[in-house]
Amino acid sequence: xxxxxxxxxxxxxxxxxxxxxxxxxxxxxxxxxxxxxxxxxxxxxxxxxxxxxxxxxxxxxxxxxxxxxxxxxxxxxxxxxxxxxxxxxxxxxxxxxxxxxxxxxxxxxxxxxxxxxxxxxxxxxxxxxxxxxxxxxxxxxxxxxxxxxxxxxxxxxxxxxxxxxxxxxxxxxxxxxxxxxxxxxxxxxxxxx
Amino acid sequence: xxxxxxxxxxxxxxxxxxxxxxxxxxxxxxxxxxxxxxxxxxxxxxxxxxxxxxxxxxxxxxxxxxxxxxxxxxxxxxxxxxxxxxxxxxxxxxxxxxxxxxxxxxxxxxxxxxxxxxxxxxxxxxxxxxxxxxxxxxxxxxxxxxxxxxxxxxxxxxxxxxxxxxxxxxxxxxxxxxxxxxxxxxxxxxxxxxxxxxxxxxxxxxxxxxxxxxxxxxxxxxxxxxxxxxxxxxxxxxxxxxxxxxxxxxxxxxxxxxxxxxxxxxx
Numbered sequence: 001x002x003x004x005x006x007x008x009x010x011x012x013x014x015x016x017x018x019x020x021x022x023x024x025x026x027x028x029x030x031x032x033x034x035x036x037x038x039x040x041x042x043x044x045x046x047x048x049x050x051x052x053x054x055x056x057x058x059x060x061x062x063x064x065x066x067x068x069x070x071x072x073x074x075x076x077x078x079x080x081x082x083x084x085x086x087x088x089x090x091x092x093x094x095x096x097x098x099x100x101x102x103x104x105x106x107x108x109x110x111x112x113x114x115x116x117x118x119x120x121x122x123x124x125x126x127x128x129x130x131x132x133x134x135x136x137x138x139x140x141x142x143x144x145x146x147x148x149x150x151x152x153x154x155x156x157x158x159x160x161x162x163x164x165x166x167x168x169x170x171x172x173x174x175x176x177x178x179x180x181x182x183x184x185x186x187x188x189x190x191x192x193x
Numbered sequence: 194x195x196x197x198x199x200x201x202x203x204x205x206x207x208x209x210x211x212x213x214x215x216x217x218x219x220x221x222x223x224x225x226x227x228x229x230x231x232x233x234x235x236x237x238x239x240x241x242x243x244x245x246x247x248x249x250x251x252x253x254x255x256x257x258x259x260x261x262x263x264x265x266x267x268x269x270x271x272x273x274x275x276x277x278x279x280x281x282x283x284x285x286x287x288x289x290x291x292x293x294x295x296x297x298x299x300x301x302x303x304x305x306x307x308x309x310x311x312x313x314x315x316x317x318x319x320x321x322x323x324x325x326x327x328x329x330x331x332x333x334x335x336x337x338x339x340x341x342x343x344x345x346x347x348x349x350x351x352x353x354x355x356x357x358x359x360x361x362x363x364x365x366x367x368x369x370x371x372x373x374x375x376x377x378x379x380x381x382x383x384x385x386x387x388x389x390x391x392x393x394x395x396x397x398x399x400x401x402x403x404x405x406x407x408x409x410x411x412x413x414x415x416x417x418x419x420x421x422x423x424x425x426x427x428x429x430x431x432x433x434x435x436x437x438x439x440x441x442x443x444x445x446x447x448x449x450x451x452x453x454x455x456x457x458x459x460x
Contacts, residue, residue, distance in 0.1 A: 003292050003332075005292075006292075006293055006331070006332070110293070111296075112291075112296060112299075112300075112303070133290070136291070136292065137290075139292075139334070174287065175286070178282050178284070178288060179288060179290055180250075181241075181250055181251070181271065181280070181282075182280065182288040184246075184250060184270060184272045185272075185278070185280040185349075186300055186301030186304060186348065186349070187272055187301050187305050187352065188300070189273075
């Protein structure tokens with residue numbers, strides 16, 4: 001699940017601004033130098049160390065986000081067929097590092113801290129709040145898709161993902177409507193952000 | 194003093210039939226009132242008129258005047274009246290959005306621009322009140338439905354409102370969880386908070402509410418003390434009559450409104 005996971009760890013306790021800067025710098029380095037095997041594998045090893053410090057299992061993270069990692073197969077096969085196995089593996093390590101580091105940031109930073117970190121870098125509060133709220137909704141979407149899929153399969157539904165779209169969107173709109181009223185009744189006013 | 198004052202409220206959602214028709218209602222400060230009625234009769238809509246969600250957030254054809262603690266609600270959205278009224282919806286899953294319980298409770302307090310130390314104190318106190326202190330850092334998705342409902346109540350209680358409005362708080366709860374939720378509401382009411390609950394569970398209302406308002410076709414059909422639940426109209430409308438009322442009638446005894454009053458559990 002792409003959401004905050006509370007642990008008593010040094011990484012969770014770090015200032016969100018520091019984590020955000022580290023993430024941006026790491027991804028920038030990977031984008032510019034990721035084709036070097038040493039850089040890609042170095043960052044992959046670093047991300048595994050950071051997961052261990054954060055007390056989050058990388059295996060479980062990969063398993064629960066397998067759809068994202070499955071997409072990596074496309075560039076992997078492309079590189080394998082068009083270039084060389086070395087390049088395919090290096091590229092996979094580079095993309096995996098980007099995804100693992102991004103997920104680690106999300107799993108160790110509370111959305112409200114994320115919003116505050118963005119705001120401290122002069123990102124408008126409205127946009128920062130929209131970002132952190134969107135992060136909260138990812139987990140909700142994942143759960144909603146899973147429940148709807150199981151419900152449809154139990155009624156002899158097919159594995160076709162298209163029939164999922166309407167009920168999941170309907171639920172998401174209903175949640176968004178109720179949530180917005182609930183947030184307003186707890187003093188939330190977007191105009192004051 | 195009057196907590197809620199509705200005068201000749203009528204409302205219809207855009208493109209829909211009229212949901213509320215000329216409803217006038219006064220609820221005093223400190224009351225524990227229950228609103229019952231059949232599905233689609235306008236109970237939830239009435240609740241949303243009480244804190245200004247209608248007409249300020251949910252739009253439609255609205256007429257009449259709604260007041261909260263004597264102040265007009267028109268033009269004052271719920272974000273402005275949070276200190277006076279808190280609203281808890283039927284489905285906790287639709288309201289909870291934070292990754293941990295303490296963040297969920299802190300949301301409203303941070304909107305109120307309270308200091309972080311004050312937020313911490315209030316969060317701890319609200320979670321303790323709801324019996325969720327040991328789960329402060331847990332993910333709300335992993336809570337039981339009863340715990341989620343308690344979390345929603347805690348996040349409203351933390352704001353310290355004088356009135357709490359709840360839409361069917363026990364609809365998806367087992368008996369034990371529902372009893373726990375109502376015990377929380379009862380303790381708040383005893384401390385002076387006005388409680389207004391839309392509910393299907395007449396057993397629970399018979400035990401806790403001291404005023405019952407019955408809605409039928411967008412208007413108030415009955416309004417009074419718990420004796421309303423023993424009215425023949427309740428059965429005619431297809432609403433559930435509390436078991437203790439039925440047993441009392443069968444046995445020709447004085448009407449009891451809860452198993453405790455009936456004598457269940459007494460030796």
